[in-house]
Amino acid sequence: MNKMQAIRSDVSDEAVEIPVAAYISPDYARAERTHLWDKVWQVACREEELPNVGDYVTYDILENSAIIVRTGPDEIVAYTNTCRHRGRRLTDGCGHAEKFACKYHAWQWNLKGENIHVSEKQDWSAALTDEKLRLGRVKVGRWAGYVYVNFDPGCEPFEQFLGTLPHWIDPFEMGKMRYKWRRWTIIPCNWKAMLEAFIETYHASIIHPQNRKFSSGRGWNRSEGMHTAIGTAGREGGGGLTASVDPARAKDHRQTVLAATTNLHETVEALTTDTFVAAAKKLFDVLPETASAAEVSNTLMNMAREMDQARGVIWADVSAEHMRDTGFNWHVFPNSLIEPGVSCGLGMRVRPNGYDPDSCILDAHALERFPEGEVPKVENVHLPKEQWPLLWLQDFENLPDVQRGMKCSGDQAVRPNPVVEKAIINLHRGLGKYMGAGAPRPMAQS
Numbered sequence: 108m109n110k111m112q113a114i115r116s117d118v119s120d121e122a123v124e125i126p127v128a129a130y131i132s133p134d135y136a137r138a139e140r141t142h143l144w145d146k147v148w149q150v151a152c153r154e155e156e157l158p159n160v161g162d163y164v165t166y167d168i169l170e171n172s173a174i175i176v177r178t179g180p181d182e183i184v185a186y187t188n189t190c191r192h193r194g195r196r197l198t199d200g201c202g203h204a205e206k207f208a209c210k211y212h213a214w215q216w217n218l219k220g221e222n223i224h225v226s227e228k229q230d231w232s233a234a235l236t237d238e239k240l241r242l243g244r245v246k247v248g249r250w251a252g253y254v255y256v257n258f259d260p261g262c263e264p265f266e267q268f269l270g271t272l273p274h275w276i277d278p279f280e281m282g283k284m285r286y287k288w289r290r291w292t293i294i295p296c297n298w299k300a301m302l303e304a305f306i307e308t309y310h311a312s313i314i315h316p317q318n319r320k321f322s323s324g325r326g327w328n329r330s331e332g333m334h335t336a337i338g339t340a341g342r343e344g345g346g347g348l349t350a351s352v353d354p355a356r357a358k359d360h361r362q363t364v365l366a367a368t369t370n371l372h373e374t375v376e377a378l379t380t381d382t383f384v385a386a387a388k389k390l391f392d393v394l395p396e397t398a399s400a401a402e403v404s405n406t407l408m409n410m411a412r413e414m415d416q417a418r419g420v421i422w423a424d425v426s427a428e429h430m431r432d433t434g435f436n437w438h439v440f441p442n443s444l445i446e447p448g449v450s451c452g453l454g455m456r457v458r459p460n461g462y463d464p465d466s467c468i469l470d471a472h473a474l475e476r477f478p479e480g481e482v483p484k485v486e487n488v489h490l491p492k493e494q495w496p497l498l499w500l501q502d503f504e505n506l507p508d509v510q511r512g513m514k515c516s517g518d519q520a521v522r523p524n525p526v527v528e529k530a531i532i533n534l535h536r537g538l539g540k541y542m543g544a545g546a547p548r549p550m551a552q553s
């Protein structure tokens with residue numbers, strides 16, 4: 108194995124089968140509550156949703172819920188979203204609070220979670236101690252602009268959960284990016300089926316035929332602990348997927364880069380920026396038709412960097428080598444992914460929609476670096492499936508049939524590609540550890 112194979116891990120993993128119970132079984136979906144969601148670190152929100160002390164976000168996962176609140180300029184904490192009296196939910200959605208007040212019998216807490224009011228408290232004599240009255244704490248981890256929570260007081264340390272993610276992702280400075288848009292929708296498939304469509308490139312040229320002319324061939328996967336990097340050739344020097352162009356297929360590389368950039372802009376509405384599109388149009392002014400792929404790519408990056416700099420957007424300084432080895436997409440166990448770029452990014456989280464294994468809630472967002480003072484105000488918009496840009500819609504239309512097909516009778520199993528769908532295998536290895544069931548099994552022994 109040469110060095111690049113070792114880094115990219117595009118060598119074959121063991122061929123495995125994954126029983127479909129993880130996708131379709133109501134019992135499995137119910138067991139995820141206690142075995143997975145009550146135990147695992149999970150993305151709750153981004154820090155930018157909590158700019159001021161007192162700003163809060165309610166994070167719901169199945170029937171569990173946390174209040175994430177900023178309590179200081181650099182302090183964010185989380186509480187279980189349940190009243191210490193008779194259990195009513197305290198918050199819904201997001202907002203700003205000086206204190207949290209229960210709407211049932213008006214008990215109240217300050218932002219630090221300390222009780223500040225109980226009506227007719229003397230009726231309890233001294234039994235209602237501060238400890239009994241304090242809001243339950245939920246663990247918080249902050250990284251790359253995201254706020255993670257964990258409902259398990261004895262959970263693994265957040266840094267341990269992150270593993271090598273900071274090494275790869277931190278150079279992209281995603282904490283300095285802000286929402287460009289936020290959208291959510293409900294799709295009739297299991298949350299894992301949805302996520303898996305976004306952590307493999309194997310389907311890209313089939314479900315997304317518009318990408319065929321830009322495809323740079325095979326992708327690669329590299330699992331590191333619970334998480335997996337997904338990459339493609341052509342990422343070298345690219346911003347987002349801007350440079351994912353197969354040099355062998357292009358005649359006029361300027362034309363191909365412009366078409367690829369415009370395609371991303373229109374069909375994903377993320378992973379590239381207005382600046383990249385404008386720079387791609389300018390290529391025709393500064394380069395001849397005969398310019399090589401490398402010349403076109405480097406010129407695009409240099410022009411886009413300068414154009415952004417002129418409007419006050421300073422890119423993250425990431426070497427071409429680091430960009431290549433990071434890949435374009437990371438699956439963050441269990442249910443989120445991040446796609447880092449030098450000036451933009453994309454994030455996704457998929458949650459179960461109640462205990463119905465056939466339904467999931469997708470939250471997606473585009474991120475971008477904005478000039479100071481020009482950060483847009485972005486609402487989380489519910490967008491029906493039909494209104495999403497083309498690439499998303501193509502996946503959404505495919506997934507219900509994936510869910511339905513897995514339900515045919517017999518001992519059904521899924522058989523991911525051991526090279527370019529390793530992220531899926533790794534997800535189920537991780538799930539198997541949490542769930543105590545459903546781990547991939549070697550195909551030879553099946």
Ligand code: FES
Binds near residue numbers: 190195209
């Ligand atoms: S349930 Fe909250 S004050 Fe009674």
Ligand SMILES: [Fe+2]
Binds near residue numbers: 310314
């Ligand atoms: Fe897709």
